[in-house]
Amino acid sequence: MSMQPCGPGEVPPETVRVARAAFPRGSLAIRVRDELGVLFSDEEFADLFPARGKPAWSPGRLALVSVLQFVEGLTDRQAAEAVRGRIDFKYALGLELTDPGFDFSVLSEFRDRVAAADQGRRVLDGILAAAREKGLLAGGGRARTDSTHVLAATRDLCWLEMVAETLRAALNVLAATAGDWLVQVAEPDWFKHYAGRAEDSRFPKARTRREEVGRRIGADGMRLLEAVTSPDAPGTLRTLPQVEALRQVWVHNFHLVEGQVRRRAPKDRPPGVRRLTTPYDIEARGGAKRDTFWDGYKVHLIETCGTSTPNLITHVATTDATVSDFDLVPALHAGLAERRLLPDEHLVDTGYVTARHIVAARRDHSVDLVGPMMPGTGWQDRSQTAFPISAFTIDWEGQKVTCPGGKTSTRWAREPTRDKTEIRVQFSQTDCRSCPVKDSCTRGPRRKLTLQDQDIHQVLHRRRAEQETTAWMRRYRLRAGVEGTISQGVQRCGLRRSRYRGLTKTSLQHQLTGAALNLTRIDAHLTNTPRAGTRTSHFAALHPAGQQLDGAK
Incomplete structure (x- = not known):
C-alpha cells in the first residue's frame, strides 16, 4: 500500500453548512479544526509508506482520527463508524458528507506502521506545534513531572501458570511452523498437559504436589529445548520468538542438579530487570513502588504549569517497570531540549531528584530542578x-x-x-x-x-535546608497538579492499562494519550472552562494545614 499525498484543502461547503446547523455551539472536533487548522499533513508520514502500490487512506487524517479516538475512548470499529457517520468528525477531517470513510482495520495497520518506525512522538509533536503557532505554548516557565504504573495487556500468572504457558506457547508456535517434526519429538503426555490453557488447569494446592508439577514442567521444557537445538531439528526453529522466550524462562527458573531438573532458589534467580513475567509480552517486567506491585511498564508525563495558557503535556516517556525515575531525568531533559520546550523550573517528586541531577540540569540545560531531597541515611x-x-x-x-x-x-x-x-x-x-x-x-x-x-555536596545540603522553609513549600505545591493529569489520563484514556503488547506499541498508546489530553485542554481553554481545583473536604478545610493553595491547580 502506497501513499499519494494530497493537500489538506478546505472543509467542503456542504459539510460546513450542515455542521453549523447540527452543532450551533460547536464541538471539540469542530473547534479544533477552526482554531488549530490542519494538524497533520500526509507528507509528515511519507517515509512510513512505499512509493508504489494501492493508494492508502490519508495518513494525516488517520493520525487525527487516532487522537480523537483516544479523546472519546473509542474502539477501532467505533472510530471508523464515527468517521463514516458523524458530521463533526467529517468537519475536522475536511471530508465530504458522502465520504464512506475506511474499514476499521486500517487504524490498526496505521498504528503498526507508526510503531514499527518508533514515530509515535510525531503525533504529540503535531499538536504541540499547532499550539505553539497559536501562542498557547512556549519554552521556559515551569513544568512538572510524575510517573505512574502501567499494567501489561496480559493477565497475571502464578509461577506454575507462567512456566506452563511459556511451554504451551512454544509448542503452539512449533506446531504451526514444523508440525511433522514436533509430532516425532513430543512426549505422549504433552498433549494431555499442554493442549489447553494453563489457567484452565487445576493445579494442586499442597506444596509438595505443586513442586512435583513444577519439576515435571521443567523436565518437559528441557527436553523440548534439547530437541530444538539438536542437529536434526530445522535451524529456523531456534530463532522463533516463543522458543527464545522458553529458553530465557528456563534459564531463569531451572537448573540441573545431578542430572535432574530443579527449580532455582530465590537467590539464584536473575534480577527483575531481566526476568520475564509472561511469554506473550517479553518486554514487560515486574515493578514495585512502595505497596504497589505490577507487571508491565511505567509512563512519565511532563506538562507545563503556572501560566494562563492551558497546561499541555510536552513530553511522554514509556519504560519497562524496572527503570527508576531518577535514571530517566537526563533523557527527559534531552527530549525537551530537542524540541525547544525546556522549562526554567522543573518540579518533580523525590524519586527524580538527586544533587547530581540538580547540578547537571543547571549545567547542561539551564534548568532549575526542584524537588524534595531524600534525608541522610546515617x-x-x-x-x-x-x-x-x-x-x-x-x-x-x-x-x-x-x-x-x-x-x-x-x-x-x-x-x-x-x-x-x-x-x-x-x-x-x-x-x-x-x-x-x-x-x-x-x-x-x-x-x-x-x-x-564540592558543587554536588553544597547543592545537597543547601536544598535540604531550603525545603524546610515555608517559601520553598509554597513554591513546590504547584507540582501537585500533575496528579490530576495522571487521574485524567487514567479515567479518560485508560493510561494505566496497556491496550497493546510490547514496549513500542505501549509507548505509542501513551503518545496518543498525551495528544488527546492536550486537545481536551485546548478545547477547555477555548470554551473558558475553569480548571478544577484540588479537592479539600469540609472538615480538612477547618484546619490551616489542610487548606490548599491555588497554585496546585
Missing part, C-alpha cells in the same frame, strides 16, 4: 543531638575536614565506585577516643565521612 541524621555531615567544616582546597570537637581529619582520598567517584574522609582513632562528644558523633572507633564533589 543514624546521626535521624537524631536531634548527633552530628551529621552538615555539622563538619570542610576545607575543599586544603582537603581537610574539621569536626564539631575541633579535630582535623587525617585522611582524604578519592575512591571510584560503580558509577561515580566519592571522597572518603576519616579522623584519627586517637582523637576520636578521647573526644568528649564522641557518643554524639560515632559509634565506631573513629568517625568516617563519605563526601561528593
Whole structure:
C-alpha cells in the first residue's frame, strides 16, 4: 500500500453548512479544526509508506482520527463508524458528507506502521506545534513531572501458570511452523498437559504436589529445548520468538542438579530487570513502588504549569517497570531540549531528584530542578543531638575536614565506585577516643565521612535546608497538579492499562494519550472552562494545614 499525498484543502461547503446547523455551539472536533487548522499533513508520514502500490487512506487524517479516538475512548470499529457517520468528525477531517470513510482495520495497520518506525512522538509533536503557532505554548516557565504504573495487556500468572504457558506457547508456535517434526519429538503426555490453557488447569494446592508439577514442567521444557537445538531439528526453529522466550524462562527458573531438573532458589534467580513475567509480552517486567506491585511498564508525563495558557503535556516517556525515575531525568531533559520546550523550573517528586541531577540540569540545560531531597541515611541524621555531615567544616582546597570537637581529619582520598567517584574522609582513632562528644558523633572507633564533589555536596545540603522553609513549600505545591493529569489520563484514556503488547506499541498508546489530553485542554481553554481545583473536604478545610493553595491547580 502506497501513499499519494494530497493537500489538506478546505472543509467542503456542504459539510460546513450542515455542521453549523447540527452543532450551533460547536464541538471539540469542530473547534479544533477552526482554531488549530490542519494538524497533520500526509507528507509528515511519507517515509512510513512505499512509493508504489494501492493508494492508502490519508495518513494525516488517520493520525487525527487516532487522537480523537483516544479523546472519546473509542474502539477501532467505533472510530471508523464515527468517521463514516458523524458530521463533526467529517468537519475536522475536511471530508465530504458522502465520504464512506475506511474499514476499521486500517487504524490498526496505521498504528503498526507508526510503531514499527518508533514515530509515535510525531503525533504529540503535531499538536504541540499547532499550539505553539497559536501562542498557547512556549519554552521556559515551569513544568512538572510524575510517573505512574502501567499494567501489561496480559493477565497475571502464578509461577506454575507462567512456566506452563511459556511451554504451551512454544509448542503452539512449533506446531504451526514444523508440525511433522514436533509430532516425532513430543512426549505422549504433552498433549494431555499442554493442549489447553494453563489457567484452565487445576493445579494442586499442597506444596509438595505443586513442586512435583513444577519439576515435571521443567523436565518437559528441557527436553523440548534439547530437541530444538539438536542437529536434526530445522535451524529456523531456534530463532522463533516463543522458543527464545522458553529458553530465557528456563534459564531463569531451572537448573540441573545431578542430572535432574530443579527449580532455582530465590537467590539464584536473575534480577527483575531481566526476568520475564509472561511469554506473550517479553518486554514487560515486574515493578514495585512502595505497596504497589505490577507487571508491565511505567509512563512519565511532563506538562507545563503556572501560566494562563492551558497546561499541555510536552513530553511522554514509556519504560519497562524496572527503570527508576531518577535514571530517566537526563533523557527527559534531552527530549525537551530537542524540541525547544525546556522549562526554567522543573518540579518533580523525590524519586527524580538527586544533587547530581540538580547540578547537571543547571549545567547542561539551564534548568532549575526542584524537588524534595531524600534525608541522610546515617543514624546521626535521624537524631536531634548527633552530628551529621552538615555539622563538619570542610576545607575543599586544603582537603581537610574539621569536626564539631575541633579535630582535623587525617585522611582524604578519592575512591571510584560503580558509577561515580566519592571522597572518603576519616579522623584519627586517637582523637576520636578521647573526644568528649564522641557518643554524639560515632559509634565506631573513629568517625568516617563519605563526601561528593564540592558543587554536588553544597547543592545537597543547601536544598535540604531550603525545603524546610515555608517559601520553598509554597513554591513546590504547584507540582501537585500533575496528579490530576495522571487521574485524567487514567479515567479518560485508560493510561494505566496497556491496550497493546510490547514496549513500542505501549509507548505509542501513551503518545496518543498525551495528544488527546492536550486537545481536551485546548478545547477547555477555548470554551473558558475553569480548571478544577484540588479537592479539600469540609472538615480538612477547618484546619490551616489542610487548606490548599491555588497554585496546585
